[in-house]
Amino acid sequence: MPDPIDIRGYRALPKSDCHNHCMLGGKRSVIEKHYGKKLGRFKAKQSGIGELNSWIGNELRPFFQLPDAFEKAVEAAFIQAKVDGVTRLEMSIDVLFPMMFHVPATRIVTALKYFHQAVAPEIDFCPELGFPRNKSMRSLLAGFEPFLNFDYFRSVDLYDDEFAQPVGNFKELFRFAKGLGMKCKAHAGEFGSSDSVKEAAEVLELDAVQHGIGAAGSPAIMKWLADHQIPLNICPTSNIKLLIVRSYKTHPIRILFDHGVKVTINTDDALVFGDGVSEQFFKLRRAGVFTDEELDLIRMNGL
Ligand SMILES: [Zn+2]
Numbered sequence: 001m002p003d004p005i006d007i008r009g010y011r012a013l014p015k016s017d018c019h020n021h022c023m024l025g026g027k028r029s030v031i032e033k034h035y036g037k038k039l040g041r042f043k044a045k046q047s048g049i050g051e052l053n054s055w056i057g058n059e060l061r062p063f064f065q066l067p068d069a070f071e072k073a074v075e076a077a078f079i080q081a082k083v084d085g086v087t088r089l090e091m092s093i094d095v096l097f098p099m100m101f102h103v104p105a106t107r108i109v110t111a112l113k114y115f116h117q118a119v120a121p122e123i124d125f126c127p128e129l130g131f132p133r134n135k136s137m138r139s140l141l142a143g144f145e146p147f148l149n150f151d152y153f154r155s156v157d158l159y160d161d162e163f164a165q166p167v168g169n170f171k172e173l174f175r176f177a178k179g180l181g182m183k184c185k186a187h188a189g190e191f192g193s194s195d196s197v198k199e200a201a202e203v204l205e206l207d208a209v210q211h212g213i214g215a216a217g218s219p220a221i222m223k224w225l226a227d228h229q230i231p232l233n234i235c236p237t238s239n240i241k242l243l244i245v246r247s248y249k250t251h252p253i254r255i256l257f258d259h260g261v262k263v264t265i266n267t268d269d270a271l272v273f274g275d276g277v278s279e280q281f282f283k284l285r286r287a288g289v290f291t292d293e294e295l296d297l298i299r300m301n302g303l
Pocket of ligand 1: 019021187268
């Protein structure tokens, strides 16, 4: 294992990123160069998803008005993964992106295929479709449909405001995706309780939970997750920057790990929160949360 004071050692190790939102996953310097100016830094004043959505609206929306901004964002996301030493990448595209930014599904698939091959063909890339939980089923289905022609996407994720509508509203959508052979994932227990993690996992028949840190509040639910081998794709820096968790030292990933829950470490939004997977391994090690051997177990969970 690498010297814990040297970030380069972590970058050199093969690792996964199973929780990555492509449009927010780019290497900042690449985006800023294309944009021609610096993006403002994200700093939350209170816990919740609202300030993040405001930041996206204020900082990134103008960027996406530029021609080729979509392609540049995809390229930046693959560059970020490559420099981070990611060898397995599950990265989502929002099904409503074509409607919001007038980028047709075919252009999205073309860009993902092109930049995967051009930037990081060595990465085992699993393209994913993301569904925002605060939108109507009607608009989500309309957004999903054009992507179905490509037989390209391998997983689905449900995200954005965890409290926007009951998870049961998405049961049929997820059952349909599962029927197509897609891996089913959803954000739960980021801000919500342990019960919300189990409910999402059961109702949507999840193969993995995005975040899921709320489960640390219940030994019974941690046991249930461990028994069912449902991994949590955790993003410690995101949790800290969104003021859900105070520090790496107090992050509930340690409690989850100690209760036998399979955990992985992921970026969420490297463009916004600033850290790749390697930086988070480094910070968890430096804070004394895990030993080298434990971090290696966690790293292997995602591979
Ligand atoms: Zn996320």
